[in-house]
Amino acid sequence: MTALAPRTGRIATTASPARLLVPQNPRTAVWHACATIVIWLTSLFVVALWVVGGGVTATIGFTAETLTTLGRLTGLVSANLLLYQVLLMARIPLFERGFGRDAMTRMHRFVGFWSFWLLAAHIVLLMLGYAATAAINPFVQLWQFVVDYPGMLLATAGTVLIVLVVVTSIRKARSKLRYESWHLLHLYAYLGVGLALPHQLWTGADFLSSPLATAYWWTLWAAAAASVVIFRIGMPLLKSARHGIRVTAVERDGDQGVTVRMSGRRLHRLGARAGQFFVWRFADGPGWTRGHPFSLSSAPASAGLSISARIAGDGTERLTRLRPGTRVLVEGPYGHMTGAARKGTKLLMIGAGAGVAPLVSLLEEQPYAPGDAMLITRDHAEGDALRLGAIGDLVAQRGIRFAPLPGPRSPGPSSWLPASHGAWRGAELIRHVAPDLDAYDVYLCGPIPWMASVEADLRDAGVAPDRIHSEAFTV
Numbered sequence: 367m368t369a370l371a372p373r374t375g376r377i378a379t380t381a382s383p384a385r386l387l388v389p390q391n392p393r394t395a396v397w398h399a400c401a402t403i404v405i406w407l408t409s410l411f412v413v414a415l416w417v418v419g420g421g422v423t424a425t426i427g428f429t430a431e432t433l434t435t436l437g438r439l440t441g442l443v444s445a446n447l448l449l450y451q452v453l454l455m456a457r458i459p460l461f462e463r464g465f466g467r468d469a470m471t472r473m474h475r476f477v478g479f480w481s482f483w484l485l486a487a488h489i490v491l492l493m494l495g496y497a498a499t500a501a502i503n504p505f506v507q508l509w510q511f512v513v514d515y516p517g518m519l520l521a522t523a524g525t526v527l528i529v530l531v532v533v534t535s536i537r538k539a540r541s542k543l544r545y546e547s548w549h550l551l552h553l554y555a556y557l558g559v560g561l562a563l564p565h566q567l568w569t570g571a572d573f574l575s576s577p578l579a580t581a582y583w584w585t586l587w588a589a590a591a592a593s594v595v596i597f598r599i600g601m602p603l604l605k606s607a608r609h610g611i612r613v614t615a616v617e618r619d620g621d622q623g624v625t626v627r628m629s630g631r632r633l634h635r636l637g638a639r640a641g642q643f644f645v646w647r648f649a650d651g652p653g654w655t656r657g658h659p660f661s662l663s664s665a666p667a668s669a670g671l672s673i674s675a676r677i678a679g680d681g682t683e684r685l686t687r688l689r690p691g692t693r694v695l696v697e698g699p700y701g702h703m704t705g706a707a708r709k710g711t712k713l714l715m716i717g718a719g720a721g722v723a724p725l726v727s728l729l730e731e732q733p734y735a736p737g738d739a740m741l742i743t744r745d746h747a748e749g750d751a752l753r754l755g756a757i758g759d760l761v762a763q764r765g766i767r768f769a770p771l772p773g774p775r776s777p778g779p780s781s782w783l784p785a786s787h788g789a790w791r792g793a794e795l796i797r798h799v800a801p802d803l804d805a806y807d808v809y810l811c812g813p814i815p816w817m818a819s820v821e822a823d824l825r826d827a828g829v830a831p832d833r834i835h836s837e838a839f840t841v
């Protein structure tokens with residue numbers, strides 16, 4: 367173990383030549399470019415359809431038609447984004463590999479925000495535009511939309527569901543709900559989108575005006591529905607059946623953790639890498655359909671897979687009661703925090719709580735010279751630490767440097783450090799453990815606010831953003 371002194375202590379580092387340069391995976395860059403191009407091209411295509419349909423000319427001069435035309439445009443872009451919301455969360459390999467889970471979750475929030483406000487603008491603009499043309503009260507017009515126009519009753523029900531999902535996703539409301547309740551409500555978004563969109567195909571001028579537009583929308587619709595069925599249901603079932611994964615052992619791991627080991631057929635064909643995660647379902651009785659994401663906690667091998675969890679609630683507590691032989695269903699592998707992202711020769715791993723799990727698997731898989739990899743862990747109490755056995759093996763067999771930093775968090779600016787190390791500036795501590803910082807890739811895993819604090823110090827220490835690789839354990 368490497369003692370990291372609370373204030374001014376120095377730690378011995380093994381000087382070793384830089385031997386191995388792992389280039390960034392060019393395939394990830396290609397996936398990213400393809401996914402970005404698809405999103406931009408289709409969004410531009412929708413606006414182009416509106417322009418060709420006379421959209422721009424209709425906005426000249428401020429008349430009732432200006433309102434209805436802008437209402438059409440906001441509706442079109444909102445519909446496009448709503449369908450992308452479904453596609454982004456359908457676990458399509460193009461998006462999964464192109465963006466990675468964390469970026470997709472951020473994008474999902476961003477796209478969801480804009481599709482919702484554009485939907486609201488669409489309703490208000492059309493209500494005002496049609497009411498001005500017919501010279502009636504806008505609310506009378508709204509009522510007429512709902513009862514007289516084809517598909518509008520369904521669209522109204524869909525809009526109510528979308529509003530419900532958006533409201534419960536506001537951070538304050540979200541924190542008051544159990545994850546399971548929030549997730550169940552969130553699934554209503556699929557129904558909301560399904561109900562809200564058909565009115566466009568039945569009544570929308572922009573959908574019916576050109577065969578190209580009609581073909582585009584039906585294709586996007588069919589693609590969204592098929593993606594959900596194929597990638598969220600069909601592929602996981604097929605993969606799970608093909609590999610026949612079963613629990614082989616369940617071990618307590620520290621005072622608050624558990625490690626589950628599994629085996630299966632031809633596991634190398636899962637294509638999993640250290641640092642990645644799966645969504646796991648254990649067929650151990652009622653409630654087994656609820657999937658939980660856990661990272662691989664040791665390098666995946668054809669002989670087996672393992673996960674390690676900190677007991678947080680029902681789902682993780684249930685892991686402790688699994689019996690050998692329990693059938694396992696997997697969705698994945700997902701995640702970008704793999705060795706493919708590496709550019710340097712040395713590794714600095716910083717993990718909090720269960721965040722140590724993927725870092726240990728990376729340390730087991732990745733090549734480095736003795737002394738060239740360092741693992742810093744943060745736990746509230748010493749006994750909470752996970753994977754200590756595997757870390758001990760890495761110290762003894764691979765020569766990693768290990769610095770556990772247990773204890774309550776520091777009240778100072780570097781809140782990722784424990785109070786016992788509050789006298790350190792975070793950036794200074796990072797340069798202390800890794801004086802030749804340019805040779806390092808830094809892998810980070812833990813709760814989002816903790817990671818934000820480490821990242822601020824890493825940037826302060828001079829670590830380039832493309833040398834920081836992270837996965838958040840929060841959704």
Ligand SMILES: Cc1cc2nc3c(=O)[nH]c(=O)nc-3n(C[C@H](O)[C@H](O)[C@H](O)COP(=O)(O)OP(=O)(O)OC[C@H]3O[C@@H](n4cnc5c(N)ncnc54)[C@H](O)[C@@H]3O)c2cc1C
Pocket residue numbers: 467545546643657658659660661662673674675676677678679680681682683720721723724837838839840841
């Ligand atoms: C990409 C990723 C990888 C993860 N890897 C690990 C790991 O290797 N080891 C580990 O201990 N933990 C990991 N987690 C966290 C783990 O998924 C949650 O702690 C676990 O699902 C909690 O479930 P629970 O029913 O025991 O607790 P609950 O009391 O139900 O929830 C505790 C917290 O976990 C979150 N959570 C609950 N269920 C889920 C779910 N299905 N999906 C996402 N978040 C959920 C909730 O937001 C809640 O704040 C990971 C999370 C993510 C997003």
